[in-house]
Amino acid sequence: MPQHTRIMIVEDELIVALDLKHNLENLGYKVGALCARAEDAIAKAREIRPDLVLMDINLGEGMMDGTDAAREIRRENNIPIIFLTAYSEEGVLRRAEDSMPYGYLLKPFELRELEATLRMALARRRAEEGMMRSEERLRLAIDTAGLGVWEWEVASRRFVAEGHFMSILGTVPTYFDEGRDAFLQMIHSADRDALSEALARDGQFSGEIRMFVTSGEMRWISLYARYFGEHRRIIGVISDISAIRQAEDRINHLAYHDALTGLGNRHLFQEKLDSEIERAERRQTRLGLLFIDLDGFKIINDSLGHDAGDCLLIEMARRLERVLRGSDVAVRIGGDEFVVIIPDLDRPEHCAVIANHLLGALSQPVALTDTPDPVSITASIGIAVYPDNARSSNELLKACDTAMYSAKAAGRNGYAWFSEEMASRAKQRLVLEQGLLQARHDHSLTLQYQPQIRLADGAMTGVEALARWTHPEIGVVEPDVFIPVAEETGLIEVLGAQLLEEACRQGAIWRASGLDLHLSVNVSVRQLTGSGFIDILDAALERSGFPAGRLELEITETAMLSLDKTRGTLESIRERGVTLSIDDFGTGFSCLSLLQHLPIERLKIDKSFIQGLPDNGSSLALTLAIVSIAHSLGLDIVAEGIETPMQQEQLGSLGCAHGQGFLFAPALPADAIPGFAASRPLR
Numbered sequence: 001m002p003q004h005t006r007i008m009i010v011e012d013e014l015i016v017a018l019d020l021k022h023n024l025e026n027l028g029y030k031v032g033a034l035c036a037r038a039e040d041a042i043a044k045a046r047e048i049r050p051d052l053v054l055m056d057i058n059l060g061e062g063m064m065d066g067t068d069a070a071r072e073i074r075r076e077n078n079i080p081i082i083f084l085t086a087y088s089e090e091g092v093l094r095r096a097e098d099s100m101p102y103g104y105l106l107k108p109f110e111l112r113e114l115e116a117t118l119r120m121a122l123a124r125r126r127a128e129e130g131m132m133r134s135e136e137r138l139r140l141a142i143d144t145a146g147l148g149v150w151e152w153e154v155a156s157r158r159f160v161a162e163g164h165f166m167s168i169l170g171t172v173p174t175y176f177d178e179g180r181d182a183f184l185q186m187i188h189s190a191d192r193d194a195l196s197e198a199l200a201r202d203g204q205f206s207g208e209i210r211m212f213v214t215s216g217e218m219r220w221i222s223l224y225a226r227y228f229g230e231h232r233r234i235i236g237v238i239s240d241i242s243a244i245r246q247a248e249d250r251i252n253h254l255a256y257h258d259a260l261t262g263l264g265n266r267h268l269f270q271e272k273l274d275s276e277i278e279r280a281e282r283r284q285t286r287l288g289l290l291f292i293d294l295d296g297f298k299i300i301n302d303s304l305g306h307d308a309g310d311c312l313l314i315e316m317a318r319r320l321e322r323v324l325r326g327s328d329v330a331v332r333i334g335g336d337e338f339v340v341i342i343p344d345l346d347r348p349e350h351c352a353v354i355a356n357h358l359l360g361a362l363s364q365p366v367a368l369t370d371t372p373d374p375v376s377i378t379a380s381i382g383i384a385v386y387p388d389n390a391r392s393s394n395e396l397l398k399a400c401d402t403a404m405y406s407a408k409a410a411g412r413n414g415y416a417w418f419s420e421e422m423a424s425r426a427k428q429r430l431v432l433e434q435g436l437l438q439a440r441h442d443h444s445l446t447l448q449y450q451p452q453i454r455l456a457d458g459a460m461t462g463v464e465a466l467a468r469w470t471h472p473e474i475g476v477v478e479p480d481v482f483i484p485v486a487e488e489t490g491l492i493e494v495l496g497a498q499l500l501e502e503a504c505r506q507g508a509i510w511r512a513s514g515l516d517l518h519l520s521v522n523v524s525v526r527q528l529t530g531s532g533f534i535d536i537l538d539a540a541l542e543r544s545g546f547p548a549g550r551l552e553l554e555i556t557e558t559a560m561l562s563l564d565k566t567r568g569t570l571e572s573i574r575e576r577g578v579t580l581s582i583d584d585f586g587t588g589f590s591c592l593s594l595l596q597h598l599p600i601e602r603l604k605i606d607k608s609f610i611q612g613l614p615d616n617g618s619s620l621a622l623t624l625a626i627v628s629i630a631h632s633l634g635l636d637i638v639a640e641g642i643e644t645p646m647q648q649e650q651l652g653s654l655g656c657a658h659g660q661g662f663l664f665a666p667a668l669p670a671d672a673i674p675g676f677a678a679s680r681p682l683r
Helices: 016-024 038-048 065-075 090-097 111-145 165-169 180-184 190-202 242-257 266-283 296-304 306-323 349-362 392-411 419-444 479-489 491-514 523-531 533-544 556-563 563-575 592-596 617-632 644-655 668-680
Strands: 008-011 030-035 050-053 081-083 103-106 147-153 157-164 204-212 218-228 233-241 285-294 329-334 335-346 378-386 415-419 447-455 460-471 474-475 518-522 551-555 578-586 603-607 636-639
Touching: 008 016, 008 038, 016 030, 016 190, 016 266, 016 491, 030 038, 038 050, 038 065, 050 065, 050 111, 065 081, 065 090, 081 111, 081 296, 103 111, 111 157, 147 165, 157 165, 157 285, 165 218, 165 233, 180 190, 190 204, 190 218, 218 242, 242 266, 266 285, 266 329, 266 335, 266 392, 285 392, 306 329, 306 335, 306 349, 329 518, 335 349, 349 378, 349 415, 378 392, 392 415, 419 491, 447 491, 447 668, 460 479, 460 491, 460 668, 479 491, 491 518, 491 523, 491 533, 491 668, 523 533, 523 563, 533 563, 551 563, 563 578, 603 617, 617 636
Parallel strands: 008 030, 008 050, 050 081, 081 103, 378 415, 460 518, 518 551, 551 578, 578 603, 603 636
Antiparallel strands: 147 157, 147 233, 204 218, 218 233, 285 335, 285 378, 329 335, 447 460, 460 474
16 A cells, blocks of 8 residues: 555765656555665654665765665664665675665666565565564564474584573583483483483474583473474474472462471372282282370360471371381371381281381370470370281271270270270171161150169159160160260260250159159250250250259269369259259269259269178178268268169168168159159159
8 A cells, every 4th residue: 555655765966866756656565764875864763663665775975885874774763675776796796785785776767666675575564564463463472482493403503592492401502412312311310211202203202301501400391393394394382380390389288288397298109008908919918007086185285276287297297207117108198197008018907017117106205395294195096917817998997996995994004906896896886876866856765763762761752864775686685785875976975965855854744743742854964065065954944844843864974084174064963953963972083062053952872882782891891981971061962873772771881871782672664653753752
């Protein structure tokens, strides 16, 4: 489009310049300036930036000729130049070539020759501008992505690099005098063959490799390279992905390692254990697994704070690493629980050696921040061996876990081997846990009531509600079997609330029929320390209509040891008029001084003391001591487990007012209580 093209004419003969201007304007071009001197042309080009310059070479005045001006204009503004001259000597042509002109017309020329030259020059210029814009976009993309672009001419061994090649690798080699091996030496030996084979086989390579920079540092590089056989050259693009790989490694580490201790986590444990079991199976070897649980960690964590607990866990992890072999794998699977995988086990007994070393290391005192004295902790360790105890990872972990609980039950600070007997007990426990979960929904736990008798005249004074359970598969389960399971699993809170409400409901039914009985219900420490027990008690009394003054809650001596957590609850219970008693008194570890500070009104003497009466002197002395303590504190007394008239008579003579046991009646269904009460005088 000539009308949009501005041309500058550089010609020292004014008549020629004006004639040329006239012809160009007739062709539709716009002439922006006329210059006669080279220096003026350079300045004017800088000022108006024409689209094209028609340049005479022989300019009369000045120190520069047209070729000098053309080079300067080209250098400063990259403006296309067409020479219009009468000279074509070799020296002139060489000087003209240096400015890379878009055309060279010899005077005199015809107008159509000029027009054709202009059109071709402008077409070339448009193509070059399009290419320059593409190059600018490409350069922006290269800069944005931080790419290094290189070309290797195989025959000449010349190497050309652009973009960020220098910043990525720290050097830009110009020649590879030793051929392709010199370039390959910059690549990590583990990646070298893959690159060479791909180029030879497919003519291209795309992937991630490791390369060495001039400082000797290794970097991860994303490389795309392609071999152009017809030109015998390789063109490639590289980018530094070291930061990405480091981030990926960090993410991968976090996914498979415990953030607190740095040990492996459950994900790493599962993968490692599965792979080690597969390897042990192929090689027909053994594999040891140790399950470690810290004894009493919760007490330290609760009393000293979570920061101290975290410091303790970190130190325990460090000690594990110091004791174990390089091939052993220690992981933290949660809380204060750790597992150690021992591959290539020559003899199962070696697990015991490692367990002993671990017990010794873990039990050493630990100095914690902000704690004046060192803290000591022990561990319980369960040991299981593949394939002796299990053939899958899940079964092996369960066996190990079962053995750990056996070590705890044996007194802690020790280890225990898994056995089939443990497996049987674990299976039975699982059946009980699942059954209790179901009992929570179907209310299959029931209550029976054992009468309480006034020893002086045999009158019935009340009943104790006792939980009973018939499992749908294994039948009757004794309370001393299922109650501990309910407490350990936390189900006692829900089940206990259900039984408390049922007992109050039944007591209200008896009262409505004219049978006014004192009702005793057992409550665990877990219930007292749980959330909302007072609300549960209030709801049971309100819904049933049973009077608080006729209800007694029996607590164990363990509740007295948790005084800091239960005192407020006990006082709230007593404020409602509910009686509190201590069940199985004398079998726990209570501090007698606490009795005078707690709202307790009754002590129940455990049946283990009663069974020795009347002949066993120790039983007699202990019973008398308990009775004396109760009397001195103004507390009532109930003796449990009375089986003979002689026991009833002796307890009465000692000052025990009430009792219960098979001498009078076992625990009875609720509908049998009215008949039993009718057979005895009611107080």
